[in-house]
Amino acid sequence: MEKCAGKSVFGGIAIGRILLFKKQEQQVRRQKVDNPELEEKRFEDARQEAMRQLGKLHEKALVNVGESGAEIFEVHQMMLEDDDYIDSVMNIISSQQMNAEYAVAVTSDNFAKMFESMDDDYMRGRAADVRDISNRVINILLGINQEEEDSDEPRIIVADDLAPSETVQFDKSKLLAFVTVHGSTNSHTAILARTMGIPALIGTPLALQDSLNGKLAVVDGDEGVFYIDPDEETLMKMQKKEEATKENQELLLQLKNQKTVTKDGREIMSYANIGNLKDLPLVLQNGGEGIGLFRSEFLYIGKDTFPGEQEQFEVYRTVAENMAGKEVVIRTLDIGADKKADYFELGAEENPAMGMRAIRICLTRPEIFKTQLRAIYRASAFGHISIMYPMITSLEEVAKAKQISSEVRKELTSLGVPIGKVKEGIMIETPAAVMISDLLAKEVDFFSIGTNDLTQYSLAIDRQNQNLDDFYNSHHTAVLRMIYKTVVNAHRAGIWCGICGELGADRSLTELFMAMGVDELSVSPGSILPVRKAICETDLSDPAYRKKILSDWNLEELC
Ligand code: PEP
Ligand code: MG
Numbered sequence: 355m356e357k358c359a360g361k362s363v364f365g366g367i368a369i370g371r372i373l374l375f376k377k378q379e380q381q382v383r384r385q386k387v388d389n390p391e392l393e394e395k396r397f398e399d400a401r402q403e404a405m406r407q408l409g410k411l412h413e414k415a416l417v418n419v420g421e422s423g424a425e426i427f428e429v430h431q432m433m434l435e436d437d438d439y440i441d442s443v444m445n446i447i448s449s450q451q452m453n454a455e456y457a458v459a460v461t462s463d464n465f466a467k468m469f470e471s472m473d474d475d476y477m478r479g480r481a482a483d484v485r486d487i488s489n490r491v492i493n494i495l496l497g498i499n500q501e502e503e504d505s506d507e508p509r510i511i512v513a514d515d516l517a518p519s520e521t522v523q524f525d526k527s528k529l530l531a532f533v534t535v536h537g538s539t540n541s542h543t544a545i546l547a548r549t550m551g552i553p554a555l556i557g558t559p560l561a562l563q564d565s566l567n568g569k570l571a572v573v574d575g576d577e578g579v580f581y582i583d584p585d586e587e588t589l590m591k592m593q594k595k596e597e598a599t600k601e602n603q604e605l606l607l608q609l610k611n612q613k614t615v616t617k618d619g620r621e622i623m624s625y626a627n628i629g630n631l632k633d634l635p636l637v638l639q640n641g642g643e644g645i646g647l648f649r650s651e652f653l654y655i656g657k658d659t660f661p662g663e664q665e666q667f668e669v670y671r672t673v674a675e676n677m678a679g680k681e682v683v684i685r686t687l688d689i690g691a692d693k694k695a696d697y698f699e700l701g702a703e704e705n706p707a708m709g710m711r712a713i714r715i716c717l718t719r720p721e722i723f724k725t726q727l728r729a730i731y732r733a734s735a736f737g738h739i740s741i742m743y744p745m746i747t748s749l750e751e752v753a754k755a756k757q758i759s760s761e762v763r764k765e766l767t768s769l770g771v772p773i774g775k776v777k778e779g780i781m782i783e784t785p786a787a788v789m790i791s792d793l794l795a796k797e798v799d800f801f802s803i804g805t806n807d808l809t810q811y812s813l814a815i816d817r818q819n820q821n822l823d824d825f826y827n828s829h830h831t832a833v834l835r836m837i838y839k840t841v842v843n844a845h846r847a848g849i850w851c852g853i854c855g856e857l858g859a860d861r862s863l864t865e866l867f868m869a870m871g872v873d874e875l876s877v878s879p880g881s882i883l884p885v886r887k888a889i890c891e892t893d894l895s896d897p898a899y900r901k902k903i904l905s906d907w908n909l910e911e912l913c
Contacts, residue, residue: 355585360533360555361823362578363544367596368531368553369589373509374567375516382492385453393447397454400494405431407490414506430487439465455495462488497564510571514562516543517692526550526632531573533558533580540806540817540826540856542692548856549633551880555580557820606883610641614886616868617893623874624886627854631669634676636879644681646802646876647854648673650726651687655695660722666729674737681738683802684730685781686723688712688744692818707816712745717754727762734774742779742802747786752797783807783855788836795847802876803840805855809833828857831908838870838909845871852876864888869903
């Protein structure tokens with residue numbers, strides 16, 4: 355048994371087999387070879403192995419998803435038998451004396467480009483298939499066991515680090531836990547793990563060898579320990595712990611349909627954060643009363659081009675319909691910093707967290723912004739949708755965003771498109787926004803405090819930098835005072851103020867947030883019920899006690 359300590363970003367126990375996640379780019383090297391015949395044989399063997407794997411996938415898909423879903427694997431087999439494809443690979447190996455991996459990669463690229471240039475939609479779609487089959491052959495040549503990835507069994511993902519564009523590609527039903535060597539507690543991988551409610555460890559010092567693939571392992575997200583090849587005793591102990599966690603979750607489920615009311619009778623909006631449609635069932639299972647933050651940028655990342663208006667509309671409409679009249683706050687795209695999509699062509703930046711991101715992109719490229727707004731407004735006829743603008747620092751930005759938004763509304767109305775009543779709010783996640791929150795509050799319908807970025811910008815600490823995790827103190831008096839100031843200014847203007855950053859789920863602060871007067875807490879779906887429990891246990895009926903809490907946290911000056 356091997357035991358490794360990591361930093362936990364979400365608790366719970368996961369027991370299962372490891373799937374080692376490797377970045378795609380690192381793999382193919384261009385090498386001159388002395389013996390091209392040997393490379394030709396390596397290619398032919400790999401091709402045969404790929405044919406075998408695809409045959410297995412076809413059989414499995416026939417059982418799981420039926421004839422039409424399984425067909426693609428037959429198409430892939432046919433492509434791998436195509437003479438032109440095989441001749442091209444063999445020709446590069448023999449005429450240029452190159453290694454097989456390189457010959458397959460070049461052929462893949464050439465064929466994909468040729469397909470992409472065709473007029474016919476069906477043929478253009480084959481570009482992705484040719485890349486797919488070629489990647490399979492390359493993986494085999496490199497000794498990477500792709501069958502592990504094809505497996506239907508849920509796995510513990512072990513990786514060096516994961517970018518948001520990589521995490522969005524995972525089939526979430528197959529994820530048991532994340533364990534990464536790098537990454538920070540405030541990264542979006544951590545947020546994804548919390549959203550899914552699965553155990554996750556970062557900063558776990560592991561040697562990422564292929565031999566890890568398929569090994570039995572246990573992630574103890576409560577203690578921050580990763581066990582590889584656990585012995586009998588550890589396995590039994592962890593199985594018991596897993597059962598106890600499940601029992602606890604069942605107890606919490608009794609709160610699922612209960613209102614979120616403090617003992618002194620104040621009702622709090624108990625909302626959820628989501629990144630895409632797949633998170634929706636988790637919100638409903640955990641009794642979310644609304645969605646306080648839909649990170650819409652996840653519709654943009656992990657793609658080759660902008661999602662169209664219709665595509666976005668369908669997603670927003672589905673969320674609105676499924677939430678059945680409960681509020682859904684859609685944050686307009688917060689691309690930039692670590693959430694990258696190459697086709698935005700933002701270029702390299704010295705300080706991406708302080709660069710061209712979020713509302714700055716929307717205001718400088720209104721055609722992108724308008725497409726998203728049109729999709730949101732059209733979807734608003736199907737439920738209760740609100741819009742939230744991220745990374746606001748000035749009144750001018752709010753005025754411009756609202757102006758563009760009103761143009762979109764007018765255009766749609768003149769075309770006879772039905773739209774609902776949509777409130778417009780902003781994220782308070784920069785110190786500048788906090789300092790002018792009295793002015794901003796007069797211009798919008800609500801505030802939602804993004805404590806992740808607010809902490810980063812207030813303490814001048816890059817939230818992505820794992821070496822700074824110990825300095826990233828979200829309980830810092832400066833941050834807490836900013837939250838309180840924002841709430842007070844919101845209430846003076848008669849609007850509500852919530853928290854949608856990760857701090858909202860920190861139960862050591864729930865009582866304080868209630869004392870500050872926070873109206874809404876939007877948290878990862880897995881945290882809704884524990885937070886609801888903490889709120890329902892809070893009693894602030896004695897004004898002196900409320901004052902004492904504020905004073906204990908050094909907030910008395912604002913009382
Ligand atoms: C935040 O900054 O607190 C927030 C909720 O936004 P994100 O984490 O997506 O930047
Ligand atoms: Mg933010």
